[in-house]
Amino acid sequence: MWKKEKKQETQEVSPEKEEGRDLYEWAQALVCSVLAVVLLFTFVIRLIGVDGHSMVPTLQDGDRLLVLNAMLDNDYEYGDIVVLRKDTFLEEPIVKRVIATEGQTVDIDFVSGAVYVDGELLEEDYINEPTYVEEGTEFPLTVPEGSIFVMGDNRNHSSDSRSSDLGTVDTRYVIGKAVFLLFPGADEATGQRDFGRIGPIAGID
Known part of the structure; x- marks a missing residue:
């Protein structure tokens, strides 16, 4: 015991x-x-801030985006919002929208502001204004293999693939796709932060 x-x-x-x-x-x-x-x-996602007004009205200066790493998803299509960095163009990452992918032909009528891909007029309800500004790239232009053609939604205040300094972008320069607006920057016109804009960033159907 x-x-x-x-x-x-x-x-x-x-x-x-x-x-x-x-x-x-x-x-x-x-x-x-x-x-x-x-x-x-x-290895999966990154947090990247929007710097500038080239994606207005979709994105505002100061927005904070969750970006899916390009190593996990590098199948780009029209409407995707991507973050890329090409040091010979700009040292900082830039945010743009995919307008065309490899093999597609882009043409822009800078008089009417209309953008065509493979002869079809794009219905661009996401842009701030029609595309009137030329930046040196000659059109029509066929996107090379392994590349994409990108533009900002604030068309006349965006340096993008219309610029001969950038042109079509090799997808190896793409950091990833923006998938979620985590924190809103101040609205360009009102200076207010619209928290109602927080949420998934969808492509164009």
Whole structure:
């Protein structure tokens, strides 16, 4: 009987040891959570800010976007909003909309402001104004293999694939697709932040 009671006593854990074990488990969970977040933002998504007004009215200066890494999804199509960086054009990342992909032919009537892809007029209800500004690229233009043609939604205040300095963009320069507006920047006209704009950033159907 005495031996049994002694064995039970040795199995009891002191409050200090119990507290230490809880602290260790809490620290382990915290480290795992931090590691998961680091891996997520390194290999899956990035947080990128919009700098400038070239995507008005869709995006405002100061918007914060969640961007899906290009390594996970590099199948681009018309309407996608992409973030790209080409150091010979601009050192900072830029945000633009995909207008055409490889093999497609883009033509722009700068008198009427109309944009055509493969001879079809684009119904661009997302733009701020028609496309009147030329920037040096000659049209019609066929997008080379492995490239995309991009433009800002604020057409007459955007440097994009119409510029001979950028032209069509090799998809290897694309950082990723914008998928979610995480935090709104101030509206260009009112200076107010419209939190109703927070949410998924869909392509054009």
